[in-house]
Amino acid sequence: MSFLDFLSALLLVPALFFFVAGTVALLRFPDLYSRLHALTKADNVGLGFAVLALMLRAENGVEVFKLALIWGLVLAASSTVCFLIGQEAVRRGLKPWTRQSP
């Protein structure tokens, strides 16, 4: 196992952590807004680390470029969609969860 291999495997650890965190947040967080928040952060940082890990093992520059493009596309799409969902939820009058609420 070369140094690059080691680094690549090391980067997969935070990637996995963020994906697991995102999934657990989806299951456990109290309301739609907090779940949206967890999803956009955790999920995209997770994919970012996975993409970084794969970039280190890429065959050529084109593959590195494609990987960066994939990450950028997912990042933009998921942030925009989550913003749209949040905006629509506010418009429909969904109250955010607070500690005081029953």
Next chain:
Amino acid sequence: MSTVFLTAALALLLTIVLGLAQVFRQAGRADSLLAAILFGTTGVAVVLLLGKALGIPGAVDVALVFASLAAVLGVAFVLRGWPPDDFPEDPRP
């Protein structure tokens, strides 16, 4: 090294299985869709890792197509597919 990627792919697949629990139990519409979006991103990572582990060069293009169409479902849901009677599920304890 390919075993490392394969193991990571398996772990991510298991998070999808875990996320399916959210869909299977009585989640709201928006929450089910959030799960689907999360699956989409996780799926991109799984496809990339599988392709690397198995040595399939076309896998990057598969992931690219998934990523390109990632916005379609969510935008279609918010602008057209979100039923007005859905809601707002009470905040969970």
Next chain:
Amino acid sequence: MIPQLLDGTLVLVVVALAWRALNDRDLFRGVIEFIALGLLLAMAWLRLRAPDLALAEAAVGSGLTGALILSALVRMRRREQAAAGQPAGVATGPWAKDRAKNFSRVLLGALSVAMLGTLAWAALSLPAKARGLTAEALARLPDSGVTNPVTAVLLNFRAYDTLLEIGVLLLAIVGVWALRRGEWPAADLRERPLLLSLLRWVLPLLAVGAGYLLWIGASAPGGAFQGGALLAGALVLALLSGLGRRLLRRGRLVRTGLTIGVLVFGVAGAVALGWTGGLLQYPTGQAGAWILVIEAAALVSIGLTLGLLYLGGRPGEK
């Protein structure tokens, strides 16, 4: 150990999801499960080392079909709500008291059974052990004009299959357009500036991606259908946000685009017939260029057809 675990999990989840997607009482959840199923199927195809199929599943199976079914669900619910307001007088159960209707149902059922029987007979009369044509196809690959065996089969060795498939797509959109008008108010983009800023660069990127998939299809997984699906995704986004409405006003342009695939493919077949004496048998040495032209025309038609199906009817206000 890890590969077996991965395969086992994939098989279990795919079967469970397929079952749930078909049987879920909540149709919305069924749609979400169907979308997840498409994603897992793409992984399964990749695991089986079939990137061509994984690409097709990624392009058509998950996002686009999901949006299409979601839109059908919205329409269905709206119709149910409209029907709930009307006084109930006509029986609407599956076996309404209408002799003509029942007769046509029985007739259709009998025809379906006959069709099934014919197909079963055709399948059973085939030799039990198929020899397959893999060796022959691979041996003639250098003559096909492309280096990707899947594209060689789809656009050269069995090009008439693809010609008919594109014809089926045209028939589908003609059928949908004949049934109803389908236009709904577009979203107001002024309230959603973030969406506009996303679409500004994603729509052109999707068009470039479609061209890329078309070009790479000659040597790697890709092709007109996958590229067309990207184009269709761009069109769905444009229709939802209202950016695509101006295109719809140009009826002749849209109709030309919808038919150009069949038209170019058909003309190419006829010209090739006169030139070489074989239907869709391209002149020696030029097959690559012929395939590229045909696929480019097919890409436009496939993209427009799949995208406009999302409207659920012909353009035009009610």
